[in-house]
Amino acid sequence: MEKTTYLEKMGTILENLAKFQRLENDPSDALKKKINGLIQQANRTTKHFNKAIGDFRPGYCYGTVKTHKPGNPLRPIISQITTPTNHVAKKLNRVLTPYVPTGRSVSSVTEFIDILRTAPPCQDIASLDVESLFTNVPVDETIDIILNRG
Template identity: 50%
Template sequence: MFVLIPSQQYLSKLDSILCNTTKFQQITRDPTLSIIRKVNKIIDAVNARRDGLHLQKITGDFRPGYIYGNVKTHKDDNPLHHIISQIPTPTYHLAKTLNAIFTPFVHTEYCFMSSLPLLKIEEIHLRELLRICTQEAAFRCPRGKLYQQIDGVAMSSPLDVLFANFFMGSVEKEVFNRSGRPPIVRPVRRRHLREDHQL
């Protein structure tokens, strides 16, 4: 679906999102090169451990990501749902690697997946890489200004679902420890429904 709105209205709605200084910080310099140097230094330290994890160093040409908004047509005044694309940033593929590393440790006791304990991140290097991937990657707004998201995880980041699952898993564990685990009804397969219908 295409939604057409005046460009000034679109920019104004994005400006109102970015003016939240608890979530976003305007910056004056492109941090891309310093992020590459910082991350590669940490990766060297991680890779120096022979029996540990091996990460690929960041090489190539990168630039800040960009923010855009999808119009919420079902809400009054049609606010924007902002999305920050981090695909052009130097930490995008690193974030995908970290997501693959940490996903098996998400607390899934109350899901249909196998249960694993919630990971306690004690490795200082991996914790710092997660912080850089979620808070230091810069992005441009349509007006050309540079920002960083300083709180939360940007939607479209490879880590957004991971952190959401971590959070919900810990909430579920706390709530169900107090109130008891609710019964989980597994969905009935369609084949069985067809057989029952024929009977």
């Protein structure tokens, strides 16, 4: 794909104010302080998490080309590697992975949708694929739902 086409398609994606907003300043220090407060709270009952230490930057967005679709649209990828939350996300993945039964994971959204359509209503189904769903999930609302479910 030509660079100008790529930049045009990414610009269209990032203009969607329902999913993205332009940062006026770098929120990394405030986020680092907030995440360290949450880590301190969590470590009162468990010692799973280390404080976020070091310099951080906001995440960044790039697009991968969907070559199998007409017009070759882009799939936006939000990289969190440079953020203060990255190490917590990795740790949560390590903590949660042992609880995901083997043979019970899916490899694609299509497979997950097929399971949703055919599963008996009495079964619990969950998606832990935060990477693919991140741009479409209202994160704060989802966290509130999880915290208030208990």
